[in-house]
Amino acid sequence: MLNKFINKIAPRSPWLYRLNAGSCNGCDVELATVALIPRYDVERLGCKYCGSPRHADIVLISGPLTSRVRDKVLRVYDEIPHPKVTLACGACPISGGVYRDSYTVNSPIDQYIPIDVVVPGCPPRPHAIIEGVALALEIWRKRLEEGTCSRS
């Protein structure tokens, strides 16, 4: 009963964590814009950027996953407690973007990390990112209801 109640309201308090997998900083600037500029205030969804991966619920991954940071990114991803939802931000995690076919790049990122929401664009618009976060919340809610959120 109480569990059901918490499952229902948990998606109203998502804490975001930015995970930079070798991005060119374009997407990170747009992600900062989403939170910092009043017009695109993401805190009205209850979101908050947190510094530590242990506090995170929604992981925003930007960048094509260069081979230099691959192991570190996987390690940080493992340190994020379940239940978590991942959102890939920008063209790079999907296809490699302008770095496609480079020998230093391991994209697409979902060979290594399960991706739930994809927000394409180079860089994506803040509106698109906010919609992505809202979609991620829907996915999180669905998983909590089905009980498929535990550690696999």
Place this chain on the structure above:
Amino acid sequence: MTSFFEATFAMFIFPGGLFALAAGLMLKGVDRKAVARLQRRVGPPLYQPALDVLKLTIKETLIPHTANEVAFKLAPVLGLSGVLLTAAVMPIGGVWNGVTGMKDLLVLLYLLPVPAMALMIAGSASSSPYGALGFSREMVVMFAYEMPLIASFLAVAVRVGGTGSGMFALDNIINYQMQHGPMIFDPIMLPAFVAMLLFIPGTMGSGLFDIPEAEPEVIEGPLLEYSGPLLAMFQLMSAVKLVVVVELVVALFMPNGLGGNVLVNLVWHLFKCLALMLVAVTVFRASTGRLRLEQGFAFFVKYTSPLALVSLGLAYMLR
């Protein structure tokens, strides 16, 4: 026997316990909303901190394998129970006089550093370099803000002028202000009041004094390795701590009620707490950046402590 029931009631229901938790979460929510409005954002709903705490209870708890597990799990319990006890001791002018035999400023002086201690234990038990940095910063800041706190306590006690062991009795202080008007209108006590206003953001780690938990530098310092229910307990601890320090300033400087009615007095007390928090935490947080560690230390030693000491000296000479 009555004092046992009184103490239990105080600990779990009215000034501590449920009341303090509800008031703390509400104050936190108002704080977040007000900062958002000051920055022209819409901001989260007022009950957002409660949602955060509830959500954290279903998250997974991860404990680093290099951490000291006992201390790691004990720290949030210690901190939360410490602040709840402090809230139970705190008297509310015109509503609640405190538990018999527990109303003393010196008890508060021992209980107030407990949450900072809990954060220190948390930071050092987590075995993370950032946690250790947060631990050392928390300790330095605590040493800095204890001095104005003690000096303000002494100034108020000397001004009230009890004798013997009654000197530090909280009910003496409140009765004195009921008769002679609140301390905040006493020109001698104004410097001490300003010092206490600066002590609130110092102990809450907001605004200029967001040193131990600085997100961009030491990624939340002592709380770095915490997740799930343990982090929720730290959130509750911080909420109750906010209520406790604000109620402390209200009790020391403006405990007067509006009349005989208990309910009116309670609402008036909450209103005073809210106003004090908006000035000392919210506006301060929204309008200032962060000092470096040694700057924060120097700020308390150079400016805040002398203010409180001036009040103490004047009160001592004029008594």
